[in-house]
Amino acid sequence: xxxxxxxSLVSAILLGxxxxxxxxxxxxxxxxxxxxxxxxxxxxGCFYDVTVEGNTxxxxxxxxxxxxxxxxxxxxxxEIVVDTGKKALVIDxxxxxWGILYINVPRSLLDASDGGQDTEYxxxxxxxxxxxxxxxxxxxxxNNAGDGNRVLSIxxxxxxxxxxxxGTQIAPEFGPITxxxxxxxxxxxxxxTIFARRRL
Numbered sequence: 001x002x003x004x005x006x007x008s009l010v011s012a013i014l015l016g017x018x019x020x021x022x023x024x025x026x027x028x029x030x031x032x033x034x035x036x037x038x039x040x041x042x043x044x045g046c047f048y049d050v051t052v053e054g055n056t057x058x059x060x061x062x063x064x065x066x067x068x069x070x071x072x073x074x075x076x077x078x079e080i081v082v083d084t085g086k087k088a089l090v091i092d093x094x095x096x097x098w099g100i101l102y103i104n105v106p107r108s109l110l111d112a113s114d115g116g117q118d119t120e121y122x123x124x125x126x127x128x129x130x131x132x133x134x135x136x137x138x139x140x141x142x143n144n145a146g147d148g149n150r151v152l153s154i155x156x157x158x159x160x161x162x163x164x165x166x167g168t169q170i171a172p173e174f175g176p177i178t179x180x181x182x183x184x185x186x187x188x189x190x191x192x193t194i195f196a197r198r199r200l
Contacts, residue, residue, distance in 0.1 A: 041072070045102075048080040050089075050109065052171045059089070060104040065097065066155070074099030075156065082109070087170040091163040093156070101154045102137070105165065108148070112167040118150075122166040125156055 041047075045062040059080055065071040074097040081090050089110050091101070105111075105121075112119045123134045135153040154163055 046072075046077070048077065050080055050082055052082050052084070052109070055171060057106050057109040057171065059106065059109070060149075062102045064100040064102065066099055068100060071099065073097065075101070077101075082170065083164075084170055086164075087167050089165040089167075091165070092161065093163065095156050095158055095160045097158050099156060101156060101163065102151065103154065103165070104149045104151050106149050109171050110165065110167045111150070111169045113169065119168065121150075121152065123152070123154060124162075124164040124166070125154070126160045126162055130154070 045060055047058050047060045050057045050059055061077065062070055063072045063075050063077075065074050075093045075095040077091060077093050079092040081092075082088070083090050087110070089105065091103070093101075110121075112121045120131060120136070121134070122129065123131045133155060137151040137153055138149070152165065154165075156163065
């Protein structure tokens with residue numbers, strides 16, 4: 001890793017630590033969806049409310065220049081939508097300069113795992129697979145945000161229009177109804193097991 005890459009990684013981790021910290025995200029998550037616009041920015045970053053089958057998820061993000069310094073002039077997020085068929089978060093943007101997108105992906109909205117273990121998201125920028133260049137900041141930062149969110153650092157170039165983050169599970173796969181069904185199934189299995197043991 002050359003010095004430039006190392007400096008970019010350090011900048012990403014430091015900014016991500018601030019961005020992912022519970023105190024930084026409190027402003028966004030303390031407001032109800034009804035009291036916010038679908039897209040809004042504050043002192044600690046921006047958020048975009050994404051609705052999937054009536055459930056609203058707050059996606060927090062920040063824009064930085066290619067050195068990792070916050071700079072909203074490098075790009076504008078125009079829309080964030082969910083493609084349930086592809087299990088993807090699709091981000092439309094207008095990139096006027098080279099820059100970095102820091103995005104806080106709620107696990108309840110989109111996650112990537114295999115056998116209960118986290119796996120890497122597949123990320124496309126303008127249709128090109130850039131997964132190997134994506135940094136997951138939550139791997140380097142020890143904070144409570146990592147329990148329910150995964151913070152990614154994704155670089156983009158001038159003129160690029162779309163970023164796709166693809167996982168293995170997407171809402172409403174693990175919504176409240178699914179949780180109730182799983183809970184009922186587990187309770188049933190436990191009940192049958194107890195009954196069977198008493199019969200022995």
